[in-house]
Amino acid sequence: MPDLDPSKINVILATDCGSTTTKAILIEKVDGHYRQTYRGEAPTTVEEPVADVTVGVRNAAAEVAELSGRRLLDDDGNLIRPAQGNEGCDIYISTSSAGGGLQVLVTGVVREMSAASAERAALGAGAIVLDLIASNDRRRPHDQIKRIRDLRPDMVVMAGGTDGGTKKHVVQIAELIAPAKPKPRFGSNYRMPVIFAGNKEAASEVSETFDESVTLSVVDNVRPEMEFENLAPARDCIHDLFLEHVMAHAPGYDRLMKLTDTPIMPTPGAVGDILQQIARARQINCVGVDIGGATTDVFSVFEGADGSPTFNRTVSANLGMSYSISNVCSEAGMPNVLRWADQAMDERELRNRVKNKMIRPTTIPQTAEALVFEQAVAREALRLAYQQHKEFATTLKGVQQQRTVGDTFVQEGGGRSIVNNMKLDLLVASGGVLSHAPEMLQTAQMMIDAFEPEGFTELAKDSIFMMPHLGVLAAVHPDAALEVFEKDCLISLGTVIAPAGATKLGRIAMSYHVSGSTLSEQGEIRFGEQVIFPLKGGETAEVTITPGRGLDVGAGKGKSVSRTVKGGTVGLILDGRGRPLWSDE
Structure with a gap:
């Protein structure tokens, strides 16, 4: 058994054995800091004729070795440990969701x-x-x-x-x-x-x-x-x-x-662990989502009634972008899908497209119209999955609660959801349709439209779905896991500011004053408008928002809020469309 003393761990090999692909990453200590340096992947080999998951693991490790120039496997295919010079790794860790x-x-x-x-x-x-x-x-x-x-x-x-x-x-x-x-x-x-x-x-x-x-x-x-x-x-x-x-x-x-040098973890459990680590380290509330072909996982960490972080996870097994795309369109309804499209589309042709996607689940959009439709479906899949999550992540049902007449209908049937969009600090996205969108703005817009964050919310995406690897690493070396999470895993998209509530179109949604090293703006946004200011990753700005009458950005209706916000690849997004986005739902 290798030495698991964090101070002696400098080279880490981690794999995630998925249903179809085994993904390997190399994490190295570079100039005193842990960084994810190389990655490789290979088909998972849990099924016949191979029926041995370690074959796929070795193949993925061999690709990492070839790319990095570091010899990880000996002539017999065994992992070399501990690291010495340009050979081997100090520890090997893994997660798995193979075989279902x-x-x-x-x-x-x-x-x-x-x-x-x-x-x-x-x-x-x-x-x-x-x-x-x-x-x-x-x-x-x-x-x-x-x-x-x-x-x-x-x-x-x-x-x-x-x-x-x-x-x-x-x-x-x-x-x-x-x-x-x-x-x-x-x-x-x-x-x-x-x-x-x-x-x-x-x-x-x-x-x-x-x-x-x-x-x-x-x-x-x-x-x-x-x-x-x-x-x-x-x-x-x-x-x-x-x-x-x-x-x-x-x-x-x-x-x-x-x-492996530590117990294998189920992939979703590892993702939940790293989100809990980041929530504790930053003392924030966060939501993470992973949208796949058949399912959508939603994770949340919010401050509970007792003040301690409460973790919840849900799996929407019928909401996905390939195998389950028909379920999404059926459950949401095609009119709800098409409200996100900025162009007229033939509904009959779209239904055929849905059926083709189910038959050929690995295909990707080949035209601009196909991309618009896929991203519209993604918004509805995410919205429905988040709705299910909020219904599940509640205070305990069956507990007697003191309540007023105004609370009666809110508390009907049991606990209240602890997921509060106004208190949401960080929203992290992963999954093909979000991670591989041609433009970062498209990823940010899908997240905003589906989750409807309120107040001030930081947006980010998992660069290469590294969260499972970091979740299992956090059990051995939490500092290394958090450092790689911040520097290499998350791609910051920026910050969205959105008032909760609604008013008439054309009325003032919010007044803003933005001041940063490269950005100085002030003005007003009308209800129904959305404005984006460039604010690069690593940059911050001081922002003061005064919501319009009857609207709230965190301090109460009509009350100003001043915060320091982070930039990203998209920038600072001021969303004056109100919440909820669609009042006819």
């Missing part, structure tokens, strides 16, 4: 309470939640058993009841899982891992319900009290079982686990 990632079945007594807490724990660990079975989910027991039997999860996460509460309903959930005998995806000798994170008083009875086909792990309750959530023990156990069971049975992962 980590797939989990979640169960609980009350869907909106214990089951929701267990779902948050699973998503936070980087899992895809296949289904959520609860006593009150309106399915009959035999339908629930059939559903459990039909699924092929990697593990089951059980929750239910507060500590010391009733045990009856918790045991009933176990009695649904036991006869269903859910079959795992990997290996005939695989014993289904079940994590029980419910009422500790029911643990022994739950244990007696299962036979030897199950490996039961009992951890602290995710909801020990109605007013308190404790996700870390379940999340840590999910991660441990991911390595012990799932990875051990996936093709070649036993060999990959011997190669």
